[in-house]
Structure formats: C-alpha cells, structure tokens
Amino acid sequence: xxxxxxxxxxxxxxxxxxxxxxxxxxxxxxxxxxxxxxxxxxxxxxxxxxxxxxxxxxxxxxxxxxxxxxxxxxxxxxxxxxxxxxxxxxxxxxxxxxxxxxxxxxxxxxxxxxxxxxxxxxxxxxxxxxxxxxxxxxxxxxxxxxxxxxxxxxxxxxxxxxxxxxxxxxxxxxxxxxxxxxxxxxxxxxxxxxxxxxxxxxxxxxxxxxxxxxxxxxxxxxxxxxxxxxxxxxxxxxxxxxxxxxxxxxxxxxxxxxxxxxxxxxxxxxxxxxxxxxxxxxxxxxxxxxxxxxxxxxxxxxxxxxxxxxxxxxxxxxxxxxxxxxxxxxxxxxxxxxxxxxxxxxxxxxxxxxxxxxxxxxxxxxxxxxxxxxxxxxxxxxxxxxxxxxxxxxxxxxxxxxxxxxxxxxxxx
Numbered sequence: 015x016x017x018x019x020x021x022x023x024x025x026x027x028x029x030x031x032x033x034x035x036x037x038x039x040x041x042x043x044x045x046x047x048x049x050x051x052x053x054x055x056x057x058x059x060x061x062x063x064x065x066x067x068x069x070x071x072x073x074x075x076x077x078x079x080x081x082x083x084x085x086x087x088x089x090x091x092x093x094x095x096x097x098x099x100x101x102x103x104x105x106x107x108x109x110x111x112x113x114x115x116x117x118x119x120x121x122x123x124x125x126x127x128x129x130x131x132x133x134x135x136x137x138x139x140x141x142x143x144x145x146x147x148x149x150x151x152x153x154x155x156x157x158x159x160x161x162x163x164x165x166x167x168x169x170x171x172x173x174x175x176x177x178x179x180x181x182x183x184x185x186x187x188x189x190x191x192x193x194x195x196x197x198x199x200x201x202x203x204x205x206x207x208x209x210x211x212x213x214x215x216x217x218x219x220x221x222x223x224x225x226x227x228x229x230x231x232x233x234x235x236x237x238x239x240x241x242x243x244x245x246x247x248x249x250x251x252x253x254x255x256x257x258x259x260x261x262x263x264x265x266x267x268x269x270x271x272x273x274x275x276x277x278x279x280x281x282x283x284x285x286x287x288x289x290x291x292x293x294x295x296x297x298x299x300x301x302x303x304x305x306x307x308x309x310x311x312x313x314x315x316x317x318x319x320x321x322x323x324x325x326x327x328x329x330x331x332x333x334x335x336x337x338x339x340x341x342x343x344x345x346x347x348x349x350x351x352x353x354x355x356x357x358x359x360x361x362x363x364x365x366x367x368x369x370x371x372x373x374x375x376x377x378x379x380x381x382x383x384x385x386x387x388x389x390x391x392x393x394x395x396x397x398x399x400x401x402x403x404x405x406x407x408x409x410x411x412x413x414x415x416x417x418x419x420x421x422x423x424x425x426x427x
Contacts, residue, residue, distance in 0.1 A: 035309020095410025
C-alpha cells in the first residue's frame, strides 16, 4: 500500500442492517454495501462468519449489531489482529420486555388459553359463552406480585429485568460471579439480594431468568446437579442462549412431577410437544428500536476505529479511546501478542527512523495487546512500517494521519 492518505473506507454488510445505522457513515469517506470487494470492515447481525471465505486480507474490524458474537470466529480474528466489536445494551430493553412476557406466560395459562379459544367451533353465541365460562378454569394461574425471581447474569439486560421485576412487586435474587463495578451501579442497591452460587438462588425462586453469554463455563449451567436444588414449581426463562439449559435434565424434572414451565426463544426439536414447554422464535432483539440502536452503535464503533484507532466495545481487544490525529502527527496502531519487548522494539525502530514519540497508549487484554503511538518527525516510510509489521508478535499494523489511513498490514498477508 502506498504512503498516500486513504480517504475512502469500504464497509461490507451481511444481513439487512437498519438504514438508521448505515446513515451514520459519512458518504464522503465511506462506501457501504452488501457487495464490496476488499472491505476494510464488516458489519453484520446473525450471519455466521466463515473466517476464510468472508474475511479477506485487509479487513481490520468486524462489528456485530447485537451483544452475542457466537456467529463470529473471535479467536481466529484475534490471532489475525482483527478487532471484533459488539453493541452491548442496544437490545436490552427489547429483551427485557420479552422476559416480562415470559413471566406472564409462565404464571398463567395465557398461551394455552389462546390456542384453546382459537380451536373453539361453536356456532351458537350462547353456547360459546357457556363453553368459555366453563373452560376458563383450566387456564388459571398465580400473580407475580410477592413471588421471587432469580436473575442469573446482572449485565445490561439482567439489570433492566431486575428493575422491572421490582416494579411488579416481586422479590429479586441476583447471581453473577463476573459482576463488574459498572454493572453493580445499575442495580437498585439493597432491593436485590445477591448470592454467590447458582444453587442457593434456584432453591429460593419461583422464576429463574438467564442472562449470561454462551461459553464453556456456562454450557448446560442448568443441569441435573444444579436443577436438583430447584423448587418443584419453579419456572425457567431463557432468552439468552439455548445451550445454557440441559434439555434432558429438564425433561427428567417433568417426568418426576415438576410443574414449572420452560420458556425460551431458542426452540429445540427435542423439546417440542412437551406440555410445559413454551418455545417462540428468537425475538429478543427483533424490534425496530433495538435494530436501529444496535446498527447505530456498530457504525459508530467502526467509524471511530478506522478514523482514530479507538476501540469501543470490543470483545477481543482492550478498550482505548483516542482523540483525532493532529495535523503535525502520525499515529501507529498495532495489535500484538502480549509478549515482552514488542513496545521497546517498536519505539526503537521509530527512533532510528527519526521519529519522536509524543504519546503512547498500551493496553492489554489477556494474551493480546493494543498500542497507539503518536509520533512526529513526518510520516514513517513504507519500509519503516514494514519493519514494524514484521516484528515478532505483531499481528496487524496501521498508520493514520489527520487525513486518513496511510498504510496497513495484517498478519494473514
């Protein structure tokens, strides 16, 4: 790539992205379309990413319009120095409202009553009224006020569910072993009882709502062992990920007289037909508002990253907020393995090439790091940038100026 400022970035989209989000990209600096050759970034929703077929050399970032990134091979992208973004909280209200729907569906025979009513075929109005009056007793239930809800996972969605449940007059118990300080501030203080294990929560709750990501540590977290602590009437709500619940374990509970329902928007073939199973399509983020908000967030993340090198809401590289590049400066942005001597080698190469370091931001996240180095002394030459990119441990390397991107290299080249 020649040392000429790049003022037009190419964004390839998968799925149907809300126009409200796409309109965030300034048309003078961005080309956005589903058919793009040599994209700089990818924007998607549910499309399952093929690391080789969908991510050609030159892609620097992937932004998922939504919180979950299980459709993206994050580990592979991290090794390539490709930053993966998500949009946490953008669909929180939409999912929360679906959880509330699940609470009502589990506490009363609403879904069953609707189906029964739709199947009535009584032409006489009087007889119809009698049948309805007689049949309604089969679909009764209980009220939510005074009942106890267990919320597993107290992030953006979990916190909103907590507040809404309290507003309904419910008691709330929360469990989140990875609760961050930021998430803790979203909780209503002493109104929520917190426990430090899953089993004590299950033992005390009438309803349990799951709000954790799908990973090895959470796979089948509701299983034979943990479910044995649950009360016989407890309802399970799963609007997070299907693999969090061991379906066979739930069916064993029902076979042994458990009366609680399982409601999820991840329909499972081996559960279809179970009388206490209420499946629905994956509707959590399927509102106009959530789709617009997630698309706006994803677009802004890509714009900031490509223009300034800032990393906001990444799932694989550390958060870094950077100002615009000054006219008299250049900015070198490097994704690298978190190993010794990378930074000292970078600064040595830049110093030898006649560049002084004005500012340096070095952030790490596990085994990987991100570095943004502001320098003066003119733009580094292509040979200097190639020398930086060739350093052991460097996965991707970009040079930014106040006019745009000047040079970039990725490890997959």
